[in-house]
Amino acid sequence: MAEVVLDVRSITKTFGGLKAVNDLSFVVREGEIVSLIGPNGSGKTTTFNLITGLYEPDSGDVLLKDESIAGLKPGQIYERGISRTFQMLRLFSNMSILDNVLVGMHGRTRANVIDCMLHTPRMRREEAESVARAKEILGLFPGRFPASRHSQPALSLSYANRRRLEIARALAGEPALLLLDEPVAGMNPAESLEVMRQIRDLRDMGYTILMIEHDMNVIMGASDRVIAMDHGEKIAEGAPQEVANDPAVVEAYLGKRGADTAS
């Protein structure tokens, strides 16, 4: 079996009296797409925030390739290989499309202030490499970011392209694990389908992906494995079809009575 990339070990996070994430454990293996599903407020985004260091778990541990990352700052976790996108888009709106991706390389580039002030040959070389790589990443979305648009501000993009740009920025970190928080939220069916294919392409290129999704077509079409959450707890895990038909999952989504009528 493929190597475990992410190992989440019974993490818990409480806000006031609310257990947003409760004793949650799961693993993500290299080269797979795992979907995290669950009704609104079930703790999916909070799980992402715990993995990426925005919050520190009250208890439990998160391991990236056997190394504990719980308690590290977001920047450090990013440098160790976890990139993410946000449910509410968070682009650098007034910066150019290319610069958005280049910011994603900040942690891996080494030019210091003096280099940058003087544009030393070392800095220029690194910069040229970064720009080339950034263009390569933007090229993963064919036709969406033509070179003529690279210098335009991110906010000039359409909504769907902004979501794509956020993925591109996350890829700039050369992540061992890519977290996507509702990547097709707000897209029409055709756009969702295209993004779903792109996510599969990324997996085929070797990326490991954990995504939160509500869109059933995308979940069924893209995921290798699905984890369902409710009230901060894991209620089911397995192949997409299995989880979708799991009584506990149906109940979480439709309520007890809904589940009875459905069966």
Next chain:
Amino acid sequence: MAGTFRRVADVFGRIPRWVYIVAALVLAIVFPMLEQAGLMQTLWLRLGTRTLVYVLLAVGLNLVLGETGLLHLGYVAFFAVGAYSTAILSSPRLGIHWNFWVIIVIATVLAMLFGFVIGMPTLRLRGDYLAIVTLAFGEITRMTFNNWESVTNGPGGIPGIFPPNLFGWVVDKPAEFFYLLLASVVLVVWLLNNLKKSRVGRAWNALREDEIASHHSGVRPTQVKMLAVVLSSGIAGLAGAIFAYYQQFINPTYFLFMQSTIVVCMVVLGGMGSIPGAIVGAVVLDATPEIIRQAFTQWLPDALGSDFLPGVQTALQTDFDRYRMLIFGLVIVLMVIFRPEGLLPDQLWRREVHDEDPRDQEHTRQHLFDFEEGEKDLEV
């Protein structure tokens, strides 16, 4: 009307940037010569020299306010540190007369250190809190210079600052100071422009745009903010040192809170995060009131007879400083209404001349006063 404006903007947009840069440099180099040739009153040269001090301050503050998005209201404190270091180390006050280069380095480094010390406790704060705390630090600094009589002579100030000596060239005429300042501006702007086009500059901008997203993209907010604050403090220290040499006399009233505000206005007027904008903002805001004063007390009366609006003439002659502030306020209000992105916003300046329609710039207005982040930060 709007169409005509666009066509004009189009024409200017097609002129390559280097033409503007060369033109500005040539103008600046010729400017003091006009005075020496007797074509211009010394008054204007003195104004130009002061403007260049403001240009240094504006490009320095732009780093913090425009590029990194931190509302820093105590910027004048670093200017004061630079000026007082110079006055103390090169005047009869304590009988010290150190070399110009040593003093320039000390003034700059001291201001940077001071920026670091003030930055440590404050940079964790956001928006309004940062503004209030930096404002307070600015005032504390001035009061310290005001009360530290044994060294600074308190409100009496430090007179008789020795003119700088650069390898035998004694700088003591306004024209010479103008060129000294111009050289500093060129150097500082070159360094800052390089920074802007590097990973460091991008990190500053990313922080301004979205702190959480930048943190999740490997930018370390506190470290990167500190760098901006320290560098911009150094620039203010440098400006303060040259200012002290030029004035030959300084006292605490040169470093009132009002000065910080004026520099903030210059950055906002020019276009936040735009280096050429900061320069234009400083020139416009420093020159406009003086031009208005001259117009009403000299040119118009000369042209239309001396009884032209005598009330305005006397008011401007006796109470000019107050009216200067009024004019500042008016300019800023008009700007916020009609051109909130500033006179020369960054995107406009950095446009690629050929592959873009200037009309695309329409929707690129920066959110000038978007310092408020609280709400947005909760939703991730």
